Amino acid sequence: MGELAAFLILSAVILIPGVIVVTSRNIVRSALSLVPTFLGVTGFYIMLQAEFVAGIQVLIYAGAITVLILFVIMLTEGGSGVEVRQANEQVPLGATAALWLAFLMLLVVLRTPWSLSPGRPPAYSASAIGSAFLTNYALIFEVTSLVLLVVLIGAIVIARREE
């Protein structure tokens, strides 16, 4: 009962600002509306007993990504950033794609046999996540760091050209 109530409240916390993100004409408000959305997702992680992921979610998404987005908006728009058109003439195309995606996801959700097992989640996840990254998922982990390195170099190249 409590879990259902928490799920419904968190869904509202995620969805209402989510709608504002895509509809608001003020781009700073859109960016700020991302914060409650991210925090709501954190609530879901906590409900699933993934505390470590929840902490990282707040730290990285709410605390860093949003700030980065705001930072970029304020630097590029000369600080104002008001009145930006969010949609262009490709609305029908985008709507079709979104509908298809929603249809496919619904199909996946409905077709998947969600098996319920009485097992318990691991008690403490941080060290398990760490060893998984350096053993089973070492390749993915390393490739991700390579991608980040490429991004860093790209940013430096772009910044240098302007000088």
Place this chain on the structure above:
Amino acid sequence: MSTFVEILKAIGLAVLVFTFLAIVGAMYGVYFERKISGWIQARIGPKHVGPWGLLQTIADTLKLLQKEHITPRSADAMIFNTAPIIVAVAGLLDWVVIPFGTAFGRVLVVRDINIGIVYFSAMASLTVIGILAAGWSSNNKYALLGGLRSASQMISYEIPLALALLWAAMLAGTLSTVGIIEAQRGGWFLFKVPPFGLIAALVFLTAATAEVNRMPFDLPEAESELVAGYFVEYTGMRFALFQLGEYAEMFAMAAVASILFLGGWLEPSMPQWVWALLGLGALALAAFIRFSALREVLLVRPILALAALAAVLCGLMVLGIGLGRTPVLPSMLWFFVKMFGLVFFLMWMRWTYPRLRLDQLLGLSWKVLLPVGLLNLLITGFLLTVAR
């Protein structure tokens, strides 16, 4: 039923922590700041309202409560009014994972969660959203500049801060704040794997000072350049909420530094004669100041009070060890001694060093603290693995 009790408990603890911090953290934080700045600048500081000016901050708060809330006409009213609340709440939420001590066999902490220090740095990183929102929504160029400076500064210093937190977590083998303190029963992390504990503590304190926007890293609110920075348009209690958030976070940073490196609520375990020696030294210093002409000097007078307090503390320790009590003094006292010692250190820094330039500030983070923090982590990890 238990859910109901749990919710009531959470509300009660939230009220307790928030009111305690609103009073001690912000009001007396401001009082100490003014007294200490007075000391460093050879002044007396507030002294008219109440004994030793103790009620000065209460008078100031009452004054701020009566002031009108002004929302600038071209400001984004909704964001403008929300921003101070974000800053204050994020600053106060840090305190959920900070243990104050032990009593009746229980640890006095709101919640000992197994990701304690991750939670702490996550909450500390939320403050910047409030600051950016305040800077942007004020529609004032100084406020915006302050907000932008704050964003770049806090993002840069979050990384060395996290590296120093990781260092302590690596040594303790846990992310829980209570676990980290328990791991220091053998000795403070400050002196573990010398000199790397000291380096980690220095990195943490530097990054923490920058993270709470204090001198010498207070560029977001540099008075001489930006008037007041991101809160220049705020009046009355909203302005006070920014102060509250700032002081709550500063106290939290000092508390976490004492937890990570100074053993939190644990009593320093030193032999009786060391305590006796320290106490006698403090007593001698106090007596020398009291019975010489130095007690008239404004710069020296506070040292008399501090030395007398230290002598009393050491005397109690000598007495307690002599009587054979194992934890001589209550654990909460030790936590507050360490925390206020670090708060004092931060205030001392503030009134001693001049402000850095923005490029020096970012250079310090990316070119000094980040490599030092990473190398520190790497070498300590290597040494620990080899030792095992």
